Amino acid sequence: MLHKFKKFDLSIFVILVLFMVFSTFLVYSATLHDPKIEFNLEKTIIIYVLSLIAFFAACLFDYRMLVKASPYLYILGVILLVAVWKFGIERYGARGWFSLPGGLDFQPVELFKLILIITLAAYIARRKGESLELLRDVIPIGVIVLIPFLLVVIQPDLGNAIIFISILIGMYWIGNVRLIYVLGGIVIVVGGLYLFLYLFQTYHDPITAYFESKKLGHWVERINTFVNPDEASMDSKWQVMNSMRAIGSGGLTGEGYLAGTSIHSNFIPVAYTDAIFVVVGEEFGFVGASLLLLMYFVLIYRMILISIYSNNYSGSYIIIGIVSMLVFQIFENVGMMIGIMPLTGITLPFISYGGTSLLINMLAMGLVMSIRMHDDVPLEEA
Template structure:
């Protein structure tokens, strides 16, 4: 009989290697993408390493967090579902009433007016964990098929998903709100809802988008009054009509696409970015980091980055497929959906295929809050993957009470769903 592998042997080193590669690419791209807008001409070469060095520091902190998350059995997260979700909501409410404004939006918790942390980032992970637990509860409680059961599942997923989505959207932070929406959509796909209901939801979403487009063309004042903030609407208009907004909200996208186009096949070479040298693209080291890669490393370099992301998402999907319990599968699926949307949206907005939403490119863009969230997410995935053999024959009865359908909070107390 083959001896059982130790936990060190069950770590997914392929996933770790892909994150390491992205970390190296991030530090290089941020160093190359640090523009002259942050420093005077005489200080530029002397201090341009500051953001890259800070990103390296955040990666080290993120690695420690990832290891800590790996070592704590993910089964314990089931008992923390309610307290963790409540904590996340408290943070979002704190931002709503006492948050620090930065760049026209109130998204941060700060000290003495200085932004410190963005709670919408940690809410992404919290929502993934909460909805994953809820999916198991609902699938146990409503194992039978039928429209009534499907509607109750959707109702409970909406009850936990819409409040954080609404609070993040009000900050306003459309990018993070869209990520939360994708996490909710992924949970709906995992909730064993019938294809007819899924098709109806897709048709409803399509009709909503078509209606918004109609309002955009005919009653634009209603959008700014009831749906979007004015600056969000102008970003969409800048995407649809870039020539008319070339000196405003379309400037970033136009300059980024020109930079990527100038890279051609092999790029202009490392540290030869015109965008960085003349600061033509604001936020180049954050939201538009892919433009640096496209300009300096060309089509080949951009393809390598996209392939690394593809392998990362593919690895997550394989881990979710091989997972032995619905809770772990739902968590990994939620994280995969979260990362996939952010990768697609960021690259698409950089090349003009989507409106600018301020979504960072995972593991590449500069920023501590987003990077910590992504590193913790990878830690949770590694945690689940390395424990699958240990829990191969455990049933989901440990997650829920199959007769009553209950979420399990801390200290073994049960939270009854009034279903």
């Protein structure tokens, strides 16, 4: 078993540990002057220990066994999404969590991201690098993503549902989809967005009334903030305006650790989760934010290298799926805090507070390491 660690990528592990250390300090700072939130160091350490155990367990586990079991994993994941919609607990306006003993919560959609990546990789790997066919591949792959997408939308959790689409796009790309299908997809997406914006602005009042009747008024407010910032209500613009002000106040080197003002004055809601990047910008400035993004870049770069040198199609595809998921989450989370992307509930990977998110991301990184460590090992010997 120990011989497998000869191919262990130490740089990835070091970056993950640095993320954990950085996250601990940031979450502590974000919750220091928030009377509603109490930073629990013991719980944080437990989550980190469990995440590291999951990481090393995934490293030693042969990923090809998961690829073979992907249809069953997909069915299990869909069952969990249905179950949490019917029997889960509600947080932040979405019914998407199971309450576990010990005060821990489990969010099935986080696990399903990884399941979806494995399922799509297994499906596309059958083509062995050949171009995807429309009826045999492109449409069935779209249906595989559409089912969980709809189940998550009705929770309602639009942010995580969009991540499924980012994974789909990444898997289409690595699956060598034909250019004609790409152009067709672009036309459909652009046309759909134009139609959506036209209908949203033309029938704004009826749409607002409908969503408010379904207790989804915050969706309309977030769209307004991005599409019509001048007409959006002050409440809807509150977080984005203060996030940009807080990041801007950090300047080049930041105001210093624990010296932020906007965060500690409770101007930024849930700063320890979705808005953790605001803490980075305010307290460590442009330099700190750039170093964080550089760490993400190195992590993604190392993952892509592993994908390129993998001898197995499914292994390469899994890594690209994980890269697609992480890149979109990073871009969306940072983008919404500086006003260039719509406001969603997407967290910053490895940095935002959240047990399920961290655990699944560490499992994903363990899966990447498993691909590197088992690539040259026959399945029956693993």
